[in-house]
Amino acid sequence: MAATADHVRALVRAHARDDDQGFYSVALQVAAKAARQGHTRFAADLRELIDAAQSRPTARRTGPIPVVKPKGELAELVTAEYPEIRLRDMTLADGVRARLERVIREQRQRERLEGFGFAPMHRLLLVGPPGTGKSMTAAVLAKELGLPLFTIRLDGLISRFMGETSAKLRVIFDATVQTRAVYLFDEFDALGGERGAGNDVGEARRILNTFLLFLDETSPESLVVAATNHPDLLDRALFRRFDMVVAYDRPNAEQAVRVLRGRLAVMDTSGVDWEQLHDHVDGLSHAELVRAAETAAKNAILSDSESVTNTDLISALDERRLAHA
CATH class of the missing domain: 1.10.8.60 (Helicase, Ruva Protein; domain 3)
Structure with a gap:
């Protein structure tokens, strides 16, 4: 057989991602391998099919139309995107995958749960070393639920005038009620650090307390996802305020x-x-x-x-x- 199992998997992945160039590249590899094995007729036919398909004008596929854009002060605090990565594209430990599947399932059946007086999980804390997929998880949740991903810009949120930070947090959490989306607080330890730290000046405590208050009041319409590489720096009170803590390795x-x-x-x-x-x-x-x-x-x-x-x-x-x- 000219195509190996790896080739078949690559063809399916490219098709699922609407990656025409990747699809044709793998198909050409199959043709080349067939030619090396002596299947010259099959290789020539396959190349002709690929050439014909590539020369044919095709309707341009478009991604989702961004019907939701941050406006006003919120636009200065978040970056917005519509991710394309799916849960199946991630390599995860079975336990982590199962927990994420549970969140997606509860969110997809949110109205059914709320009909019985229960709220779906919507406050997630992701912890683990850098590069293990925490930020990507927020993108996956957004894609699987058909929502925009709003990533909080900590440089815009944390002001040198700490009193302003609480006001900006109010803007973000008000938006979670008005605009359904996945809200990602990346590098969360910059905001949720231990309140008893030696350089604490009192105002930092008030900011964290404000965050905890807003988090408790978050509407299940949106998902609030906090990610950190340094869970040891987080205030202990934070862990019990989230519906789920997911540990990556x-x-x-x-x-x-x-x-x-x-x-x-x-x-x-x-x-x-x-x-x-x-x-x-x-x-x-x-x-x-x-x-x-x-x-x-x-x-x-x-x-x-x-x-x-x-x-x-x-x-x-x-x-x-x-x-x-």
């Missing part, structure tokens, strides 16, 4: 290989010994694995090859590990 060896395979799906990886990579992925985050895969892929492309070598991939992984050793 760096991927284990099997998960790491899935991340690498996914990013390299458009390349020929038949020469990669995936089991051998287990000794070279320890301690790397999802983001670092993706960057290592991209480095190895670009090395192959710049060498006029479609094949990622075992040596290049191991070298890229080891370089990432040394960077934070």
Whole structure:
């Protein structure tokens, strides 16, 4: 068979993402492999089909029309986007995936729950090392629920005149009632730090107390997602105010290989010994694995090859590990 299992998976992923260029790139790889195996007729037919499809004018696919845009003072406090990443695109521990699926299910059946007097989970705290998918999770929730993602700009929120910060928090939490969206407080420890810290000046306590009050009053119409790399810096009172705390960790060896395979799906990886990579992925985050895969892929492309070598991939992984050793 000309197409390997990796090729088939890559074709399906590209189709699901409406990635025409990626789809045709993988199809050409299948044709090239067929030609090398002696299936010249099939390879020629496939190339003709690809050429015909690429030359045919197609209606431009458009993403969702942004019917919701932050206005007024809110526009200065958040950035808005309509993410495209789905939950199926993330490599996650089974426990984390199950918890996120629960949030999505409750939000999709929000009205049914509210009919019985229950509110869906809508206040989430995501904790874990950098690059493990916390911010991406907020984007996934927005996509799965068909909502915009509003990321809070902490540089605009935290004023040197601390009294202004509480007023700006009011603007954001008022918006959660008026505009249904996913509101992401990234690097949340900058706002939710321990109230007993030595440099606390009293006003910081009032800001955190204000945040806790607003959080308690948040409407289940929207999701408030706080993410931090440093949960040890957070005030203890915060943890019990969230409906769910989701802990992320760096991927284990099997998960790491899935991340690498996914990013390299458009390349020929038949020469990669995936089991051998287990000794070279320890301690790397999802983001670092993706960057290592991209480095190895670009090395192959710049060498006029479609094949990622075992040596290049191991070298890229080891370089990432040394960077934070």
